[in-house]
Amino acid sequence: MDIQGKTALVTGASRGIGRSIALELARCGVTRLLLVARNQTRLAEVANEVAALGVEAIPLALDLTQPIEVNIAIAKAWRDHGPIHILVNCAGVAHQMPFLHSRLPHLQEEIATNLIGMYTITRLIARRMVTQQEGIIINVSSLMGKVAAPTMATYSATKFAILGFTQALRGELAAHNVKVTALLPTLTDTDMARNLKWFRWIVPTTAEQVAQALVSGLRKDAAEILVGWQSYLAVWCGRVTPWVLERVVRMSAPLPSPRNRSSKRWEPGTARF
Template sequence: MHLQGKTALVTGASRGIGRAIALELARQGVQRLLLVARDSQRLAEVVTEIGALGVDAIALPLDLTQAIATHTAISRAWRDYGPIHLLVNAAGVAHQSSFLRTRLPHVQEEIAVNLVGLYTITRSLARRMAARREGHIVNVSSLMGKVAAPTMATYSATKFAILGFTQALRGELAPYNVQVSALLPSLTDTDMVRELHWFRWVVPLSPSQVAKALVHGLKHDRAEIPVGWQSHLAIWANRLAPWLVEQVVHRAAPSSLG
């Protein structure tokens, strides 16, 4: 995908991977960025950063779990700013706990944001992209969408689901010239994961590394974009010896969590 002169919408853009992706897209020459997140103050700060790069940026403070508000906001954005060529679904939440101590509200939030929110905004934009026969959708999954992690059962489940959703959508939208890709970073040093107990032996990526990998993958039309050598190694090892990867992940996981 050529990014110059395009309009992109990035969810989860107020922090972490979403913010880094928005900034990298601005550096790569997109014409306009629509930024979605729940935190309007932090979103405004990112708009200012992107504006300093000479790129038009618009904040769309939005809770993606609210379907009607999401559809309304997308309709207005499409009307006011024109066609959106690239959607990057980076919004997500993670809660860490041993499964037997999992709290249902945390499970419901992960499913609501990571899956239902992603589905809602994708459905809104995919219909419009298909009508124009132009567009690219990127769903941010995770290495945990390939290799499930103890203490992160629901988060892993949502990331596995995102890969399945992406694969199905890729086939359905291909006749409309709409491409669908999955981004698979491993542990990334963001404020969200700093609150978690990290797995042993994992070297964290920076959000900037993830953003640059995404741009590289877009330019080469990659269907799946693993980020970092650990992701590539884990994915290949899981294909060849899944039992071994499962043992390694089990040993690397935090030993006890409340």
């Protein structure tokens, strides 16, 4: 897809991967960016960075788990700023903790943001894209949407679900000239990921590399966009020798040793993006 002259909306745009995607789209020719996140101060900072690149930036401080608020804001944005051609669903929450120590409110927050929030804004914009017979929707999943990770059970579940959601929408919306693709970053070195316990042997990528991979994948009309050689290796291994991959993932997970697992205190990690 040619993104020149298009209007894009990026959720989770206040920092991390969402911020880098917004800036990369601005560098690559979009003319207008709608920036969505909960933190109004950080959004304003990103909007200033986008404007410095000569692109119109409209910050929208929204909580995607509030459907009425989102519905009103998107209708107003479409009316005031014209049609949206590109939707990037990047907003998300990750809680890291062994499942037996997990807490229901954390699970509910991950599902509410990663799935229901994405569903809410996608439904509103996809209907309008179908009417205009043009658009592309990018759903940011994760390598954990292909390879489930210990200590990230619910997060992995939401990322697997995003891939299924993406595949289903791709089939439904193709006849309306609306493309749907998935972006699958590996571990990315952002301020949010630093709150998590990292898996051994994984070399993190940068948010800028993820954004560049997205733009490259859009130009190729890729259905799924993997980021980095480790992602390709993991997916290949999962297809050819899944038992090897599962063992490696288990060995690399930041879990306490079996002898100390019941007594060692686990400090939970949380990331929002």
